[in-house]
Amino acid sequence: MGKNIRHFVRDSWLTASYYTGLSQLYHALVGRKRGIISYHNVLPVDKLSAFDTYNVDVTAAIFDKQLQFLKKHFRVQPIQEIENPNAKGIFITVDDGMRNNYEVLAPLLEKHGISALFAICPAMVDRQLPYIWRDHLFLLLCQAANQSVRLPFNDYQTLLPVPETPAGINNLTRQLKQYVYKQQLADIYGLVREICQKNGWDYEVLSPDELRYDFMTWPQIRALVAQGHRVASHTQTHRVLRFLSQEEKKVELEVSKQRLETELKQEVPLFVYPYGSRAEIDQVTVDAVQEAGYRMALMNVQQPNLSPLTFSQPRFAFPPISDSSHLHAIVSGYKFLFR
Numbered sequence: 001m002g003k004n005i006r007h008f009v010r011d012s013w014l015t016a017s018y019y020t021g022l023s024q025l026y027h028a029l030v031g032r033k034r035g036i037i038s039y040h041n042v043l044p045v046d047k048l049s050a051f052d053t054y055n056v057d058v059t060a061a062i063f064d065k066q067l068q069f070l071k072k073h074f075r076v077q078p079i080q081e082i083e084n085p086n087a088k089g090i091f092i093t094v095d096d097g098m099r100n101n102y103e104v105l106a107p108l109l110e111k112h113g114i115s116a117l118f119a120i121c122p123a124m125v126d127r128q129l130p131y132i133w134r135d136h137l138f139l140l141l142c143q144a145a146n147q148s149v150r151l152p153f154n155d156y157q158t159l160l161p162v163p164e165t166p167a168g169i170n171n172l173t174r175q176l177k178q179y180v181y182k183q184q185l186a187d188i189y190g191l192v193r194e195i196c197q198k199n200g201w202d203y204e205v206l207s208p209d210e211l212r213y214d215f216m217t218w219p220q221i222r223a224l225v226a227q228g229h230r231v232a233s234h235t236q237t238h239r240v241l242r243f244l245s246q247e248e249k250k251v252e253l254e255v256s257k258q259r260l261e262t263e264l265k266q267e268v269p270l271f272v273y274p275y276g277s278r279a280e281i282d283q284v285t286v287d288a289v290q291e292a293g294y295r296m297a298l299m300n301v302q303q304p305n306l307s308p309l310t311f312s313q314p315r316f317a318f319p320p321i322s323d324s325s326h327l328h329a330i331v332s333g334y335k336f337l338f339r
């Protein structure tokens with residue numbers, strides 16, 4: 001309740017600041033001069049599901065409005081300029097390489113004449129793994145809705161009920177994620193296989209929604225590059241880099257780079273970290289990225305304790321809204337004054 005009131009006061013103030021020009025003034029004087037926005041999925045639906053496994057989905061209509069907003073109020077830079085520190089303005093990045101990126105998101109970028117950076121996990125494109133682990137767990141549990149399941153929380157000893165609704169199943173997936181983080185588990189895909197074995201499930205799950213859960217193909221990714229977009233490595237398998245040994249980190253960073261360079265027939269100097277909190281990225285991780293031969297690396301949030309800045313470039317995400325005052329406050333950095 002208290003939180004709702006605080007949000008209401010903040011949002012009212014943001015709206016007032018926008019329409020009186022205060023947030024524009026802030027932006028001109030002290031706001032960020034360079035901003036990198038991160039997106040994941042743009043879906044051709046009227047309404048998003050009430051939950052979303054990573055809070056990363058946006059409808060095509062809202063994405064369209066957000067691009068319009070960005071072009072109107074800020075300078076959206078071509079992605080080729082991202083390594084130029086003097087290029088001020090906004091850059092667009094898109095993580096994970098899902099099928100909707102090619103079929104829904106890219107046509108909207110083209111409509112607005114905007115180019116973007118796509119962060120790709122080659123093992124997913126090569127179908128070495130069917131889904132990113134968290135999606136995979138969610139889809140397996142969806143198949144077991146209303147049934148009982150054995151999970152690693154208590155060493156698979158007791159049967160636990162699987163909720164009926166997708167929102168409930170999403171919560172259970174979150175608990176599994178917490179387990180993975182508590183154990184600092186390197187072999188997350190091994191855990192997915194183990195859960196399947198303990199419950200007698202098939203490892204393979206049919207995709208309920210190709211645009212949301214499946215990956216782009218190499219020809220689609222090459223077509224994006226031909227349209228003027230760029231590609232970054234997002235590791236081979238989207239595991240948590242901090243949980244991996246030095247040798248495993250090296251494989252994730254170097255093999256993915258080589259695989260992309262082979263398929264795209266060009267150098268891939270950019271890296272986008274999967275995840276972004278301090279629990280997931282430490283200085284050793286940043287050093288490993290630098291040693292793997294990249295020239296720049298992008299994170300999800302600002303982490304001033306990590307260096308150098310070229311390898312810890314902060315990004316920010318938009319919530320799935322089209323309200324100009326709120327978006328302006330986020331881009332200008334004005335919103336962060338009200339934390």
Ligand SMILES: [Zn+2]
Pocket residue numbers: 095096234238273274275
């Ligand atoms: Zn990702």
